[in-house]
Amino acid sequence: MLWTIIIVILVLWLLGFIGDIGGGLVHLLLIVALIVFIFQLITGRR
Template identity: 45%
Template sequence: MLWTLAGILLVLWILGLIFKVAGGIIHILLVIAAIIIVVNFIRGRASGRG
């Protein structure tokens, strides 16, 4: 589910860059998507240990 949410946010960010919509909000979406990807990656590695 986190990957889906991150993917949607990334697509919205790319569309915002193409169509110049919502200025700063689009960049906030990118930051949120990046944080979700990093957290998901860390959780995946942490659960893989032991």
């Protein structure tokens, strides 16, 4: 589930660079997804 969300957000982020869609919201979502991903890596290895 987490990987699917990360892939969708990365695609939206790339579309934002290409077509200027979404503006700062896509970048904010990408940062949130990156923080959640790092948190999952840290807490999931115990």
